Amino acid sequence: MALAVTVVSIFGCIAPIKHKFTTDFPAPILYAVGTPPVSDGRARFREIFCQLLAEKPDYPGQAGVCENFLWRLNDEPLPSGLPEPLPAKSTRYRVLVVPGLLNECFADIALPFEDSMESLNDRGYKIDELVVSGRASSDSNSVTIAEAIENLNLGADEKLVLVGHSKGAVDILHFLVNYPELAPHVAAVISVAGAINGSPLAAFSADIYNSLSRNFQTDRCDSGDDGAMDSLQPAVRLSWLAANPLPDTVRYFSVAAFTNHENINLLLKTGYDLLSIYGPRNDGLLLITDQVIPGGTLLGYVNADHWSVVLPLEGQSSLISGTVQAPQKFPREVLLQAVMVYVAEALEQNQEQN
Amino acid sequence: MKRISIPHHFFCLAALSLLIGGCQPRLVPFNVNVPAQTLSFLGAPPVFDARLRFREIFCELLDDNRQRLDLKIGCDDYLWRLNDEPPPAARSISMPDHDPGLRILIVPGAFSDCFEDVGKPYQEAAARLRQLGYQINNVDTSGLSTSTHNAEIIAKAVAGLALAPSEQLVLLGYSKGSTDILHFLVNYPEMALRITAVLSVAGAINGSPLADRFSETSYDNWFVKLSFGKCRPGDGGVLDSLSRTRQFQWLATHPLPDHVRYFSLAAFARYEDVQLHQRFTYKLLEPIEPLNDGQLIFLDQLIPGSALLGYVNADHWTVAVPVEEKFSDRDPAQKAENRKLRQLLFEAMILFLAESLNVAP
Numbered sequence: 001m002a003l004a005v006t007v008v009s010i011f012g013c014i015a016p017i018k019h020k021f022t023t024d025f026p027a028p029i030l031y032a033v034g035t036p037p038v039s040d041g042r043a044r045f046r047e048i049f050c051q052l053l054a055e056k057p058d059y060p061g062q063a064g065v066c067e068n069f070l071w072r073l074n075d076e077p078l079p080s081g082l083p084e085p086l087p088a089k090s091t092r093y094r095v096l097v098v099p100g101l102l103n104e105c106f107a108d109i110a111l112p113f114e115d116s117m118e119s120l121n122d123r124g125y126k127i128d129e130l131v132v133s134g135r136a137s138s139d140s141n142s143v144t145i146a147e148a149i150e151n152l153n154l155g156a157d158e159k160l161v162l163v164g165h166s167k168g169a170v171d172i173l174h175f176l177v178n179y180p181e182l183a184p185h186v187a188a189v190i191s192v193a194g195a196i197n198g199s200p201l202a203a204f205s206a207d208i209y210n211s212l213s214r215n216f217q218t219d220r221c222d223s224g225d226d227g228a229m230d231s232l233q234p235a236v237r238l239s240w241l242a243a244n245p246l247p248d249t250v251r252y253f254s255v256a257a258f259t260n261h262e263n264i265n266l267l268l269k270t271g272y273d274l275l276s277i278y279g280p281r282n283d284g285l286l287l288i289t290d291q292v293i294p295g296g297t298l299l300g301y302v303n304a305d306h307w308s309v310v311l312p313l314e315g316q317s318s319l320i321s322g323t324v325q326a327p328q329k330f331p332r333e334v335l336l337q338a339v340m341v342y343v344a345e346a347l348e349q350n351q352e353q354n
Numbered sequence: 355m356k357r358i359s360i361p362h363h364f365f366c367l368a369a370l371s372l373l374i375g376g377c378q379p380r381l382v383p384f385n386v387n388v389p390a391q392t393l394s395f396l397g398a399p400p401v402f403d404a405r406l407r408f409r410e411i412f413c414e415l416l417d418d419n420r421q422r423l424d425l426k427i428g429c430d431d432y433l434w435r436l437n438d439e440p441p442p443a444a445r446s447i448s449m450p451d452h453d454p455g456l457r458i459l460i461v462p463g464a465f466s467d468c469f470e471d472v473g474k475p476y477q478e479a480a481a482r483l484r485q486l487g488y489q490i491n492n493v494d495t496s497g498l499s500t501s502t503h504n505a506e507i508i509a510k511a512v513a514g515l516a517l518a519p520s521e522q523l524v525l526l527g528y529s530k531g532s533t534d535i536l537h538f539l540v541n542y543p544e545m546a547l548r549i550t551a552v553l554s555v556a557g558a559i560n561g562s563p564l565a566d567r568f569s570e571t572s573y574d575n576w577f578v579k580l581s582f583g584k585c586r587p588g589d590g591g592v593l594d595s596l597s598r599t600r601q602f603q604w605l606a607t608h609p610l611p612d613h614v615r616y617f618s619l620a621a622f623a624r625y626e627d628v629q630l631h632q633r634f635t636y637k638l639l640e641p642i643e644p645l646n647d648g649q650l651i652f653l654d655q656l657i658p659g660s661a662l663l664g665y666v667n668a669d670h671w672t673v674a675v676p677v678e679e680k681f682s683d684r685d686p687a688q689k690a691e692n693r694k695l696r697q698l699l700f701e702a703m704i705l706f707l708a709e710s711l712n713v714a715p
Contacts, residue, residue: 034402235385
């Protein structure tokens with residue numbers, strides 16, 4: 001035994017625990033003790049998503065297509081019955097989309113949902129990007145969000161919905177806590193592949209990132225306080241969530257992402273492999289256990305990697321688009337519409353109950 | 355005494371692993387500057403925090419017995435203080451009184467019957483509390499069997515108890531014993547009505563990734579097939595019931611009865627403080643989470659809907675069973691201290707229950 005321990009101690013190297021990729025598993029969530037539980041909106045969200053997808057000419061409504069894009073874990077409730085009619089288009093919603101880590105630096109390549117906004121605007125929503133620093137901490141970016149919202153001139157009957165991708169979702173949560181006087185302007189927060197509990201990869205790569213960041217000077221993005229990676233540390237994130245209850249005037253919704261190895265963007269494959277020690281249900285940067293806002297509603301698990309779920313990389317130069325591995329373009333437009341329809345429906349039900 | 359050849363088996367496994375596998379880097383460091391956390395299924399009732407009161411009880415007990423037992427350890431060195439634990443109260447509340455009206459059944463963990471003397475948790479501590487009037491019994495579950503199999507054994511033990519109307523029945527589960535208890539509660543709902551509370555110590559609530567690994571076909575249940583000590587064959591499904599994949603699934607689909615009150619005490623330790631026989635498995639779990647006890651990850655040890663009592667700074671065996679006293683070459687003074695601390699820990703748990711169960715939840 002002593003020899004075995006010595007060998008392990010010297011080489012620090014043991015065959016890793018491997019997990020099988022399967023969706024025959026219930027939705028797992030990592031909670032900080034004391035944070036509120038998450039409720040399940042998957043059945044209704046699937047009805048909405050699938051109905052919208054079936055209406056899209058690019059994705060003809062043949063059976064099975066919807067299931068390709070929305071994973072069904074084994075505890076997802078069955079549909080309640082016939083899908084209810086989708087709500088009519090709404091002019092009451094202002095939507096701001098907050099991008100994630102480093103996205104500002106590569107804004108000329110892609111911003112979240114930028115290819116999908118037009119269709120949502122056609123349906124009566126007013127949707128814009130709210131670009132925050134790609135390299136700054138969430139506290140620093142919360143200032144940017146607060147300033148943008150102060151200057152928004154919301155109409156009396158307009159409701160503000162903030163959509164956050166990846167670290168953008170974290171920046172939004174920091175804004176809500178740091179600016180309680182502005183939080184009542186926000187009706188809902190939608191996290192898409194949000195780094196809610198951070199990522200073990202941030203802990204692993206912080207030193208590398210920080211040394212690269214010191215030497216990375218570009219006109220495209222200022223380093224700000226250079227705290228982005230710290231804001232994504234799991235210990236930092238979970239501690240923050242445990243210590244900062246989110247305002248209960250806001251409704252929270254989460255869309256998580258994961259996919260299998262072959263669908264992972266080439267540039268994300270290393271991250272996927274590193275995270276696979278926890279489980280193969282990850283999107284290349286985040287585990288599914290870490291993508292859900294406590295106290296919110298889980299809308300579903302999309303079959304996409306961390307970037308494909310929001311970023312239109314397919315139409316880019318071959319250098320960029322060549323990294324996209326997914327066999328089919330992910331229907332981001334449908335996803336954005338579906339989350340907005342779900343959220344509008346939930347907010348309107350809320351209003352009726354009040 | 356006949357020496358059991360565990361070292362040889364562990365060495366074989368280590369060598370095999372090194373041959374088969376590659377390396378997996380540890381992504382997160384050992385860091386106790388984190389809040390209490392739990393991995394749970396969607397819809398699970400939340401865990402709530404009872405660490406402050408449990409610490410008060412344990413620390414006072416430690417201080418009261420420090421001189422008598424010649425203990426030098428600080429309370430905060432034995433109970434981890436994670437960063438979200440509430441600060442001590444300005445005014446301390448007096449220690450609760452013992453309540454021998456609590457009937458305690460202790461359910462041991464996996465492989466417990468393989469090692470006659472060391473598989474039963476808290477035997478010395480229980481002997482002391484019996485002198486105070488408590489009735490504490492062990493449930494003789496099968497060490498190599500599934501939780502379903504052991505649930506039946508627990509049901510028979512519960513059925514065989516003659517309880518006075520004033521008595522409250524508490525099931526204390528250690529490791530897989532906790533899992534066995536949860537299966538009993540679900541499989542025998544009528545018998546479960548007799549249970550007031552369940553206390554899990556280092557409980558394999560979500561199972562362990564180790565079990566999934568060791569039950570892989572490449573290992574072909576090697577662990578179960580080894581001729582350990584005096585194990586009864588049982589149904590041989592111990593690893594199935596410890597599988598994280600299966601146990602997590604089971605929890606998500608089997609709501610626990612809500613008339614029972616649940617309490618969880620978890621454990622984890624630094625690698626250098628883990629006894630030698632658990633260092634290999636600690637290393638297996640470390641890339642997933644360094645906060646583990648050599649068998650279980652800290653966030654897998656909490657019963658959904660339970661009160662969290664705390665995190666003990668001990669490895670999976672040291673927290674409950676005297677394995678190291680029989681097999682380890684650890685410093686004798688350290689072993690003696692661990693034995694005494696285990697006694698105090700058990701008494702603190704019982705005192706905590708005595709107080710909690712006499713107050714409406």
